Amino acid sequence: MQSLSNRAKKLEKKPMTLAERAYLPAIFQGLGITFRHFYRALAKKQITIRYPEETRPFSPVFRGLHVLKRDEQGRERCTACGLCAVACPAEAITMVAGERKKGEQNLYREEKYAVSYEINMLRCIFCGLCEEACPKAAIYLQADKMAPPRYERDEFIYGKDRLVEPVSPDNRSKRGIQLTPEQAEKLRGQTQPA
């Protein structure tokens, strides 16, 4: 059959030369190749990342675990408009809206807020469309956190307790919770990773 590309090479089986039949030159060639790898492993740093001690750096555009943001005064930004749930291709987001009561102005930014807000991390494909859809800049996919493995299916449904950004210690006091300086320091360490 005529070949289509005309690039096929005709190979002829030639009788082996003495050097080829003696094995040894080829063996030494092979030993040289493996020794080069050995030397490289000894002399330079190996490409292996030793996991618990070293971690692979995240990409700057990595999309990880979601967070529900607060504004500068520590009020929840989410108004439970449901645009994220509509935008979600995996239908992972559900929420229940509620009306802000009197005296809750320091908790919720708008008059409407999410009473419950759940994301099923088993459904979520971490596409980031919710982040794009949100008109209030309330939901973000963090660039440095992954959804960790868990033992039960229920544990993958993240409610507001795990999604809402922790309040910074300064804002906490505004909500009437007094923190000792040590607790405040501890919380600051947790909320603002170096």
Next chain:
Amino acid sequence: MLLETLGWQSLVILVVFGVSLLIATYCTYAERVIAAFLQDRVGPDRAGPFGLAQPLADAVKLFTKEEFFPSGANKALFIFGPCLAMVTALMSSAVIPFGSFLKFGTTIVHLQGIEINVGMLYVFGIVSLGVYGVMIGGWASNNKFSLLGAIRAASQNISYELAMGLALIAVLMMSGSLSLRDITLQQSVPGEWHFWNIVKQPLGFIIFIVCAFAETNRTPFDLPECETELVAGYHTEYSSMKMGLYLFAEYVNVFVASAVMSVIYFGGFNFPFQYELREWLHSSRGLSLDAAQNIVAILGVVSVFAKIFLFIFFFMWVRWTLPRFRYDQLMRLGWTILIPLAIFNILLTGGLITTGIIPEIKQWW
């Protein structure tokens, strides 16, 4: 006096025994690290610093595993097989000279388990017994794969022992002695240019090292445990420490083969300028003759172990470079290439000795 010498000598034997076991233990670690490095991996590095406690962890694992006996196995022989493999492997390091001698006052301690005038023959005898361990283990397992592996081991060892012995005969023709100590001492005559036997016997050395690979069942000749065809060959049915003994025996064999090669072809405990060094220590540094001799002897031990470690590294290096031979290729290489080459080497050596190109050996010691 005799008792005193015997006491020292038994201490040396104990040390040699311990060192063989220690080296075999760390061969398992070295093999894994070298394999990893040759393949751009890291290797064991979790247990202890640099993973140095890995052999201990492996031993604990092997000891705590279930002792398994296949149904229909001959239980006594099943246990006897790995024991025999281990015992024969350990016995052969007894005659290898690891150093010249230490002198304390009137006591002279030879750094060698036992000096016998048929040392080479002894090593050969013991090494060829080693195949019985494999044979018995494979036979007693009551398993086709084990039996096939055992048969392969037997035929391979017998075939390659011939070429190995013939390669060695050329060395013996030059040395005129079977004693490993004599062979070592002949490779360095004081006050003369001395050459290690590798210079006089390059062809013999190549034949010997190829046969050593086959004798120790290492890649590219590890057909007795060829896992693509025979599951694991003769130790398919073995588990826990009995399996460990087989693996251990292999590493002890590698150690002994490396030691024999460095003694016969690479001058053993000799190193360049040793007599000049001793003379210099004595005359210029003002050390007594005994102290100078002791220092040189210790350096000799270092040199022989350096050579041994290089050979062990070579064994591992080859293992992770070359693929396994096919069985017919193995037999063809042994019978139609290595044996004729070895006979040719004998004729060549004989010719060179009669024409006087290889000088006569002086018994200078």
